[in-house]
Amino acid sequence: MAIGLKAVEQLATDQSSLKAAAGLAKPAKWSGVGGSADGALIWGECAGSGANPYRVMADLRDLGNKCTCPSRKFPCKHVLGLLWLNAESIVPFVPADTPAWVSDWLGRRRGPSAARPPGAAAPSGEKDLHVARNVEPEAVEDPKDIARREAQAAKRNEDTERAILDALDALEQWIGDQLRLGLSGFIDDATARCRRIAARLVDGKAAALAGRIDELPARLLALAAGDRPRGTVVELAKLVLLARAFRATPRDAEIRRAVATSETRETVLADPRAPRIDAPWEVLAEQVQTRRDGLVSQTTWLLNLATSGPRFAILLDFFPASAGRRGSVFTPGERFQGELVFYPSQQPFRALLVRRDAADDTSALEWPVPDGSLSDALTRPLLAEPWAIELPLLLPQGRIARDDSGSAWWRSADGTATLPVAGNAEGLLSGTELTRTAAIWSGNRLTILAAQSTWGRIGGHV
Amino acid sequence: MSETAKAEEIFETMGAIVTRWTMGSTAASAASFWRTELGDDPVEAELRLLALSGQFLGATVMAEAPSTLRILPDIPTLALPTVPEALRPLVCRILAASKDTVSRTELVHFLAARGWTTHPADWMPDASDEDAPDVYALWRDWAAFTAAGETTRRQTGDQLTADNWDDFWPAARKAALIGLRRRDPSAARALLEAKLGSENAEARLRLVSLLSERLSGDDVAFLESLAANDRAPKVKALATSMLARLGHGPAAGEDIAELAGFFAVKTKGLLRRSRVIDFQTPKTPAQWQRRKALLDGTDLTSFAGALGLTPQDLIAAWDWHVDPAADAGLIKLIVETGTDAQLAQAAGVVSELDATGLIAALAPRLGPAERARFAAAGLRAHGIGFEMAQVIAGVAARLDDPLAAPSGAKLLAGIRRDDAKPSDHAGEFRALGLLASQTAAQQTLQRLTAAGLLQGDPRLDMLRLNAALDDEGEKS
Incomplete structure (x- = not known):
């Protein structure tokens, strides 16, 4: 199924969208680009201004589309960019199994009526692809x-x-x-x-x-x-x-x-002191939460499966609640090889996703062993950053226990540490030996993000 | 002062400092060990003490674990393997898309029929989940004994006996009893006779219902004693209904003559005279209700006897489709009080008619093979939809080519329509996924995608699971 650039031009809401899309129609901006075997669906991940990439998908039969960015324009520049990549075959759309997030969207679609058919009239104003392509020469400044x-x-x-x-x-x-x-x-x-x-x-x-x-x-x-x-x-x-x-x-x-505020993505990317780590990552958990200040925070915790480097990374984005419900970017348990750039810090934790590779040979990797002793992991970060509220932890072998009131505790296999657990930790989490547990320690409670067991990976209760 | 001694002194003073602040008093004077660090300015000293105390409390003080922590036992491995790792995401998606318990239950029964169980991280039954397949008994009991605050599982032998009855948790006991009933019906009944009295009414009801497996004349005496003596009306009613299934209905009272008055037996045909039931249609709503109440309160043998017929003759002489309420009443009587042979006879007669609802009502008492046969016949001959066919067939049908039925053609036409929506026919696709054999599921997927559905279409999830899941289940 092929579409032409004319369709992209017609779909754009205005000339500025088209111009922005032209800027995104470059291989470097995209990862995980693929399409269904029948050529009807295409998808990809586009690096935006946030820490998480945007997931972009389109149905070429009726040009229905969806992007996880908070833009109010429909379609947004990312969708136009993806269609542009496809129309001009700028990158190969490798036939692959439809990812779950694309299937989820298909299941929720309201139908072809929600998408503008390719032949429909342009929504507003005159748009021109050639103009959009033109890179304006930078004016020489005084x-x-x-x-x-x-x-x-x-x-x-x-x-x-x-x-x-x-x-x-x-x-x-x-x-x-x-x-x-x-x-x-x-x-x-x-x-x-x-x-x-x-x-x-x-x-x-x-x-x-x-x-x-x-x-x-x-x-x-x-x-x-x-x-x-x-x-x-x-x-x-x-x-x-x-x-x-x-x-x-x-x-x-x-x-x-x-x-005050965080540096922009561009500042972090341009900062030579910002560590860049190319490693295999596992998505531990994702949380989308509406805060009291009206912003919605989207948090993704990642575990570095390599033997060294920062053990954890957190991708953090904020967007206004008025931008509407935003789909998940990652699936817990998902693994990928990719490059992260960390915000410069004594203990690099917050990061941005720079690149995500298509190659997937990360499935056989085991979770690493904890880097140091547990008591060290609980207190050492506070020396460098005494105001930190949450510390990510990789716990050694242990198990969930319950006290008389039914509250859950994590207890290490050697019996030396017992930490209170937030929430109930029910089901499988409490009925098996946990060989490794990734959690957030907030000074008084352990929030389990995910764990490994003889049953395999177990999701936490974030 | 050594570091440790100082730390201990700080620790001991912290309680007093926090208490002072809680009450709104100044606390710096209590922290003599930090006098130098706090300085002379009283306002600044409180803030510095706050910073130091907070760091101390945050880094060194945490909730102490009670000494009575209990570790829950391991979740046991079930008799059937968990679905292959690669299919877990698909199972999770189907579970997540199942909006009600019924569809989730259908999925786990489908998996069990194909020889698989869910991964415990994806789905586990509650202790009280009576609808869960028997293979999950160990997990139900695990949930029960963890909720009960116990830490060790009781030791159980493989065989349920009167002596080890109390060592079994309810779900495992039920599963063991079903197994025993299949192998040795008399032994299972004897066990119930010995132990039933010590169970509560709800448990007695569930346990007695297990007798419907291989129900025979040997059970009559026990059922009669239950019908006469059990404390719970529901158990009595169940025993009475089972007795009726064995041809031991209660003595017909005056009511039965009143019920018979709503029907008449006539003969028709000149050469081969046969009998047919003539309906004396009730004239008022009160009469309709009275007839329904009378039908609900009787049994098949008594009803047939009141009309001077055997149950077999009554079923043969019934004039279907004339009085739908009476049809439904008779079917209910057959399901609740008919023998297996009478049930099969009724199913045979009804399946010839265009009476899918009646077959669906009979289905729960039919074997999987018969259910599949009637579902296939309904699809082929009466053009019923896949959802209805699935209700008739249950979850263990393995139909060879369901899409070839008229409903298949209708479904294909539906997805090709210009105004087709992505959520159209979701129930039909799901039912197809539950009905088809693995091979049929694979072929159906190919045909549906050839007809324009996307491979990743979530409506096809159940078909995809069926197609990808090796069929390791017992074939009937």
């Missing part, structure tokens, strides 16, 4: 303009820093007030009090810190009532430490990420 722009940027940076420092003063003042007013009152009224200081932090351009404080009451509520005073002290202490760290090194990218 050195004075460059200097002025740089000066403006430096000024903006300084203003931001000043605003953040002011906001952090307000935060410390607020923390002092909570101590003076008594933490029992804070625990009872945490949501409203946190909301107020979070709003102040947003005004002060400390957006990441604001988001963290907005989620703080939920973390406290997850604790047993008797453990909440201790939990509050730990949470507020981490805020003080983070505020002090920022004051000491306001330009440190890692600390700035925790306080």
Whole structure:
């Protein structure tokens, strides 16, 4: 089944979509490109501005299409890019089994009426492929303009820093007030009090810190009532430490990420200090969550199956809830060889997916053994990053046990460690020896992402 | 002061510090060991103490495990293997797409009929899941004893006896009893006679229902004692219905004459005079209801006797399709109180007619081979849809070429329509997947994709599973 470029042109909503699609119609932007044996379906993964790639799929029979990006344009530039790749045979669409995510979409499609038939009238405005293809020559800039722009940027940076420092003063003042007013009152009224200081932090351009404080009451509520005073002290202490760290090194990218905003994908990709790791990865779990600030976070935890390198990676994207429900990008348990670039950090964890290879010889790899002792893994990261809330852990052989109230605990096979588990850990997870367990330790609870057992891989309860 | 001693001192003071803050008091004065670090400014000292205390509490203090932790036993391996690893994603997708318990139950029964079980990470039955295939008994019992707070499984022998009855958990006991009943019906009945009294009403009902396997005249005395003496009305009713199936219906009372009044036996034909039932159509809603209540309260032998017929003659003389409510009432009587032979006779007669609903009602008491035969006949001769055929056939049909039936042609035409939607006929495709033999599933997939369906179409999941799953099940 073949489509022509004319169809791509007609499908585009406007000239700018077409122009953006032209930019995406390059092999380097894509991975996992394939098609069904009958040639009717095509799919691929396109690197966008987020950490997770977008999954793009199209049905060539009626040009129905779907992309996991949050764009409101339909079709988006990624779909147009994929169709463009196909129309001009820029990359081979290798016939393959239809991936589950494409099948899922097929099952949910509303029908051909939802897609615009290829012959339909152009939706709006005049569009021209040739114009879209043209790369506009970069205008030669006046050195004075460059200097002025740089000066403006430096000024903006300084203003931001000043605003953040002011906001952090307000935060410390607020923390002092909570101590003076008594933490029992804070625990009872945490949501409203946190909301107020979070709003102040947003005004002060400390957006990441604001988001963290907005989620703080939920973390406290997850604790047993008797453990909440201790939990509050730990949470507020981490805020003080983070505020002090920022004051000491306001330009440190890692600390700035925790306080204000993260670097853009382009900045990380261009940063020579950002470690690039080409390794076999397993998708441990994926979580899509609506946060209190109205953003939806999409989190993907990856396990590095190679013998060395950062053991875990997290792909983190945020998008507004108004962009609608977003499909999963990965399937838990899925493995791939690929290159990740980590945000520069003392303990590289957050990453972006740079490239995902089509070759798949990762299925035989076993989960690695834990790198060090468990007590080390629980505390060492806090030396470098004392404000960290969640630590990824690879646990040695162990098993789920239950206490008298039915709560679950993970106990190591040698009996030296017993950690409380969040949630119920029911079914197979509690009825077999777990040879390895990947989990998130949040200082008081273990959230199991996935485990290995004699029954094979077991998904957690994220 | 050594490091350890200092740590211990800090640890012991932490309780007091947290308490002070909880109440809104200052705490710096309590932390004499950090006097230098905290400095002189009282406001700053509280924040510094907070930072240090938080780090200390976060890194060194965690919930202590109770000493009474119990480890659950291993989930046992079942008698049938789990589906091949490569097919697990497909099974998971079908499970996820199954919106109700009935369709999930159908899938696990289909797998069991083909000689497979689910992976325990994908699906496990609850302890109370009576509809789960018997092969899952060990998992049901695992769920039961983990919920009961026990840690070790009781030792059980292979053979269920009166002595080890209490050592078996309910699901395993049920499975063992079914096995025993198949091998030695009298021994199974004797076991029930000995142990039934100690079970609760619900369990008694389930256990007595197992007698329907190889039900025979030998069971009459036991069933009569249940019908007369059991404490639970449901158990009594079940025993009575089983007795009726054995031709030991209760003595007909006055009601039966009233019921007979709604019907008359006439003769027809000149040369070969045969009898036919004439329906005295009820005239008021109250009469309709009365007739239904009377039909519900009797048994086949008594009803036939009241009309001066044997049950066989009644079935032969019934004039089907004249009074659908009466048809349904008679079929219900046959299912609940008819012998196997009467049931087969009724199924034979009804299958000749265009009466799919009646066959479907009879199906649960028919063997898999007969069910498959009637489903195939319905598809071929009466143009029934695949979903209805699947209701008749159950999950162990293995039909050779279901798509060749008229419904197949209709389905193919449906997917070729211009206004076909991606969700059209999902139920029909699923039923096809449950009905077909493995070879037929492979051929059906080819024909459907040749007709324009995508290979990855999720509606074909059940067919794909059937086609890819080796048939290791017992063939009837």
